[in-house]
Amino acid sequence: xxxxxxxxxxGFAEHWLPRLVLAPSFLLVLVFLYGFxxxxxxxxxTASRLLPNYEWVGLAQYEALFASERWxxxxxxxxxxxxxxxxxxxxxxxxxxxxxxxKIRLEGALxxxxxxxxxxxxxxxxxxxxxxLNPGLGLEKLMHDWGYAGFSFDWLVNPDRSIYxxxxxxxxxxxxxxxxxxxxxxxxxxxxxxxxxxIDGASLPRIYWRIILPAMRPVxxxxxxILAHIAIKSFDLVMALTGGGPGFxxxxxxxxxxxxxxxxxxxxxxxxSAMMMLVTVSAVVVPYLYSELRRSRHV
Amino acid sequence: xxKPWRGxxxxxxxxxxxxxxxxxxxxxxxxxxxxxxxxxxNLLSLPGAISFDxxxxxxxxxxxxxxxxxxxxxxxxxVRMVIPAVLISTALGALNGYxxxxxxxxxxxxxxxxxLFGLYIPFQVLLLPMAQTLGWFGLARSMAGLVFVHVVCxxxxxxxxxxxxxxxxxxxxxxxxxxxxxxxxxxxxxIVLPMSLxxxxxxxxxxxxxxxxxxxxxxxxxxxESQPITxxxxxxxxxxxxxxxxxxxxxxxxxxxxxxIAVYVLAGKYFVRGLAAGAVKG
Numbered sequence: 358x359x360x361x362x363x364x365x366x367x368g369f370a371e372h373w374l375p376r377l378v379l380a381p382s383f384l385l386v387l388v389f390l391y392g393f394x395x396x397x398x399x400x401x402x403t404a405s406r407l408l409p410n411y412e413w414v415g416l417a418q419y420e421a422l423f424a425s426e427r428w429x430x431x432x433x434x435x436x437x438x439x440x441x442x443x444x445x446x447x448x449x450x451x452x453x454x455x456x457x458x459x460k461i462r463l464e465g466a467l468x469x470x471x472x473x474x475x476x477x478x479x480x481x482x483x484x485x486x487x488x489x490l491n492p493g494l495g496l497e498k499l500m501h502d503w504g505y506a507g508f509s510f511d512w513l514v515n516p517d518r519s520i521y522x523x524x525x526x527x528x529x530x531x532x533x534x535x536x537x538x539x540x541x542x543x544x545x546x547x548x549x550x551x552x553x554x555x556i557d558g559a560s561l562p563r564i565y566w567r568i569i570l571p572a573m574r575p576v577x578x579x580x581x582x583i584l585a586h587i588a589i590k591s592f593d594l595v596m597a598l599t600g601g602g603p604g605f606x607x608x609x610x611x612x613x614x615x616x617x618x619x620x621x622x623x624x625x626x627x628x629x630s631a632m633m634m635l636v637t638v639s640a641v642v643v644p645y646l647y648s649e650l651r652r653s654r655h656v
Numbered sequence: 657x658x659k660p661w662r663g664x665x666x667x668x669x670x671x672x673x674x675x676x677x678x679x680x681x682x683x684x685x686x687x688x689x690x691x692x693x694x695x696x697x698n699l700l701s702l703p704g705a706i707s708f709d710x711x712x713x714x715x716x717x718x719x720x721x722x723x724x725x726x727x728x729x730x731x732x733x734x735v736r737m738v739i740p741a742v743l744i745s746t747a748l749g750a751l752n753g754y755x756x757x758x759x760x761x762x763x764x765x766x767x768x769x770x771x772l773f774g775l776y777i778p779f780q781v782l783l784l785p786m787a788q789t790l791g792w793f794g795l796a797r798s799m800a801g802l803v804f805v806h807v808v809c810x811x812x813x814x815x816x817x818x819x820x821x822x823x824x825x826x827x828x829x830x831x832x833x834x835x836x837x838x839x840x841x842x843x844x845x846x847i848v849l850p851m852s853l854x855x856x857x858x859x860x861x862x863x864x865x866x867x868x869x870x871x872x873x874x875x876x877x878x879x880x881e882s883q884p885i886t887x888x889x890x891x892x893x894x895x896x897x898x899x900x901x902x903x904x905x906x907x908x909x910x911x912x913x914x915x916x917i918a919v920y921v922l923a924g925k926y927f928v929r930g931l932a933a934g935a936v937k938g
Binding site: 370371374375376378379381382383385386387389390391392393394396397400409449453456457459461467468469470471472473474475476477478479480481482484485486487488489491494495496498499502529533534537538586589590592593596597600610611614615618619624627628630631632634635638642643646650 | 673686839876913927
């Protein structure tokens with residue numbers, strides 16, 4: 358509730374103080390987030406290469422971007438990674454949440470175990486999985502030692518498969534997060550609904566499928582949103598696990614942007630690719646935030 | 657539920673636990689082996705004689721590019737970066753949250769919506785202008801520049817945490833204090849702040865984890881003497897020397913992970929709450 362009727366002693370300072378306190382942060386965000394978006398947008402219309410160069414070239418950088426094979430590999434990879442990572446983390450997380458919700462002993466300990474990867478940085482995760490999946494001494498050797506002599510696992514160095522290693526590590530790291538959000542949601546559901554359905558003779562899987570999961574729609578959408586956002590911004594994991602390789606077979610838009618802008622002297626192209634990422638994120642986030650803010654206002 | 661089904665249930669949950677723990681086990685056991693043992697054994701084999709050589713090397717003498725002095729320097733860089741960045745962004749978030757929940761004014765909701773979107777901006781759009789601006793202020797590739805970037809990009813999140821928490825403090829409490837003559841700061845320091853311990857913990861832990869684990873800003877906005885541990889680890893693990901020393905890499909990864917794992921183990925409750933709060937509840 359906002360302060361509409363001001364008490365008599367609501368003085369000059371009290372009127373300006375809140376604005377003054379908020380001002381520094383607001384200005385920082387205005388300049389360094391919104392201002393920089395505009396600036397980056399401007400850069401994407403220039404011929405900047407190694408250094409900024411404000412010679413206007415119109416849409417030339419975007420044309421170059423859309424003509425770039427490497428960019429389309431990155432976009433294609435984002436699609437594969439996004440679908441498998443979001444789908445995988447969702448399924449694993451939801452299943453674990455439902456199983457944990459069955460009055461499990463040791464629930465606290467299990468939850469702690471499922472969630473700890475979230476405390477790690479993607480660089481640590483990437484380094485660890487890079488070692489486990491490496492073709493020489495990792496998983497492959499383990500399977501050989503166990504007697505599966507023909508087993509071969511070369512995804513990390515196979516251009517057609519490298520993106521899937523990122524999916525594997527990504528799901529491992531993030532599925533616990535889905536579990537935590539859904540478990541919190543499940544705990545919020547009124548027990549009496551479930552009891553009533555049980556009295557009516559509905560089986561437990563049926564109750565989950567028909568009653569409980571549909572009631573989790575809001576949780577589902579916010580989780581989906583966060584995972585999509587993580588997927589689009591994914592950078593660290595690729596850098597640590599494959600470095601975008603072999604070649605550029607496991608590039609994602611974020612690694613493409615970094616390569617162009619900071620190692621290959623293609624600043625304009627990098628700026629254009631960053632704008633494409635912003636547009637994609639906005640397409641996901643803006644409708645979501647809009648509905649969230651509207652809902653909270655109407656509550 | 658019938659007995660056999662409960663057995664299956666526990667089996668599945670335990671398998672899942674093994675799946676999450678296995679990489680940690682592999683990291684730890686690998687870091688305690690010698691390279692000969694790694695070549696002779698496999699991922700799951702236990703170390704024969706425990707050796708801390710890999711840890712010593714990862715900390716003090718491993719090569720991270722041209723330099724060969726391990727991760728110790730990077731580790732302390734991260735410590736020097738994370739402390740000011742977390743404290744400043746949290747303090748600003750608390751003040752902003754207080755204003756946006758208890759001292760709303762015309763336009764404050766718009767300011768909040770703008771901050772909120774800031775949570776989701778892909779930071780790639782900021783990198784080029786930020787690099788240039790830091791250069792103008794003489795902060796390029798410096799610790800101060802890195803701290804500044806983390807503060808700017810952290811404000812949105814910390815503000816959201818505090819704002820959502822403070823919305824739950826009854827307005828009547830603030831009004832009563834005001835009738836007693838307390839002003840903006842007095843109410844904040846005497847009433848609001850003492851109630852803030854839970855959200856303070858959540859925010860500090862959240863920011864610590866985020867900033868300690870950041871790689872992108874460290875990579876772009878720092879160089880040699882100011883690079884954080886994530887950059888050091890990545891350099892170490894991906895340095896193309898002739899042979900990869902996996903035991904050293906794993907020890908290095910554990911060193912980089914230790915602070916956030918410690919926080920998670922000691923204050924997991926707040927960590928989980930932060931996750932839930934991070935899922936934006938407007």
